Amino acid sequence: MGNVLLTGDRPSGQLHLGHYVGSLKNRVQLQDSGEYECFVLIADVQALTDNFEAPQHVRDNVYEVALDYLAVGIDPARTTVSIQSLMPALSELTVYYLNLVTLARLERNPTVKAEIAQKAFKGGVPAGFVCYPVSQAADITFCKANVVPVGIDQLPMIEQTREVVRSFNGIYGEVLVEPEALIPADEKSQRLPGITGNDTKMSKSLGNGIYLADDRDTLWAKVRQMYTDPGHLRVSDPGSVEGNTVFTYLDVFDTDAAQVDGLKEHYRRGGLGDVKVKEHLFEVLDVELAPIRERRAEFAKDKAAVLTMLREGTDRANEVAAATLREVRAAMRIDYFG
Ligand code: ATP
Ligand code: MG
Numbered sequence: 001m002g003n004v005l006l007t008g009d010r011p012s013g014q015l016h017l018g019h020y021v022g023s024l025k026n027r028v029q030l031q032d033s034g035e036y037e038c039f040v041l042i043a044d045v046q047a048l049t050d051n052f053e054a055p056q057h058v059r060d061n062v063y064e065v066a067l068d069y070l071a072v073g074i075d076p077a078r079t080t081v082s083i084q085s086l087m088p089a090l091s092e093l094t095v096y097y098l099n100l101v102t103l104a105r106l107e108r109n110p111t112v113k114a115e116i117a118q119k120a121f122k123g124g125v126p127a128g129f130v131c132y133p134v135s136q137a138a139d140i141t142f143c144k145a146n147v148v149p150v151g152i153d154q155l156p157m158i159e160q161t162r163e164v165v166r167s168f169n170g171i172y173g174e175v176l177v178e179p180e181a182l183i184p185a186d187e188k189s190q191r192l193p194g195i196t197g198n199d200t201k202m203s204k205s206l207g208n209g210i211y212l213a214d215d216r217d218t219l220w221a222k223v224r225q226m227y228t229d230p231g232h233l234r235v236s237d238p239g240s241v242e243g244n245t246v247f248t249y250l251d252v253f254d255t256d257a258a259q260v261d262g263l264k265e266h267y268r269r270g271g272l273g274d275v276k277v278k279e280h281l282f283e284v285l286d287v288e289l290a291p292i293r294e295r296r297a298e299f300a301k302d303k304a305a306v307l308t309m310l311r312e313g314t315d316r317a318n319e320v321a322a323a324t325l326r327e328v329r330a331a332m333r334i335d336y337f338g
Helices: 017-033 044-051 055-072 088-100 103-108 110-119 132-141 152-172 216-225 245-253 257-269 274-300 303-331
Strands: 003-009 036-042 079-083 147-149 180-182 197-201
Touching: 003 017, 003 132, 017 036, 017 055, 017 147, 036 055, 036 303, 044 055, 044 132, 055 079, 055 274, 055 303, 079 303, 088 132, 088 152, 088 303, 103 110, 103 152, 110 152, 132 152, 152 180, 152 303, 197 245, 216 274, 245 257, 245 274, 257 274, 274 303
Parallel strands: 003 036, 003 147, 036 079, 147 180
Antiparallel strands: none
């Protein structure tokens, strides 16, 4: 069995730095290694579970996320990019898998629990939302992925998928593959905080993100707003680097670790102002983001080509999914006419 990579993103907004360090970098690296068959899914069905009243928002962001992919180096010649809602096999697999999961187990999923608390759904929690880990199991298994590059918030989802796979294979026979999560080696990249502080994950739905598409002015405006040490009032005051988002970002993005150590030492001692550190972080981020931004603008000039990539990727993914579905149906004894 070869190596198969699958991962995805919800088109609930454009992609941000959290996606970049949490998952995009790993997937581009594995794509470029040539050792993986690669699939990336734009999870619009999942985005609709908490954006069902905002269909145009989800639709617009399918295109935006596709542009972000191209901008960071996902290459449609080597990675199959598909749209979840245009893959009927995923809905069918989800329905079969729903029997292999209890409601109690779904309600215990810590990420789903945290998201429910954060979203405070007005009319109660949609059943589709509680069940989205099951639809994710369908996403991961349609191509028999064994590697899933994700941020740490996704570990409970991968665990649920593994349970579904074990249950399915135990009852119906060895058809599905148990996936492994691939999370970034560096702890701070596993869950990059938003600009408002280290306690909260950078998230499209929270409006605390630095987006890959942000221009220089927007980038600076966001870096300027970033949470630092609230006790660091005067430049001369000693400051704390722990829990200080600007230093968290420098740990992740500044490749010159010795220089970061020097800045930390100076900040702790006093005499280094927040604006100075922020100016440095801004330059570090801009070096990383400027080429991505430029490539994104280039790809945005030809929307038809982006849509063609999505259509062709979806066709290809559907072929792979149909083959898995045939095996699943046979194993479940519902292949009535062969
Ligand atoms: P939403 O708020 O709509 O859920 P999101 O920002 O959480 O959006 P997703 O589309 O849910 O983004 O996540 C896509 C991938 O990016 C997942 O693998 C997830 O783990 C990873 N990811 C998202 N946010 C971060 C982050 N702040 N740090 C590291 N990885 C992240
Ligand atoms: Mg999310």
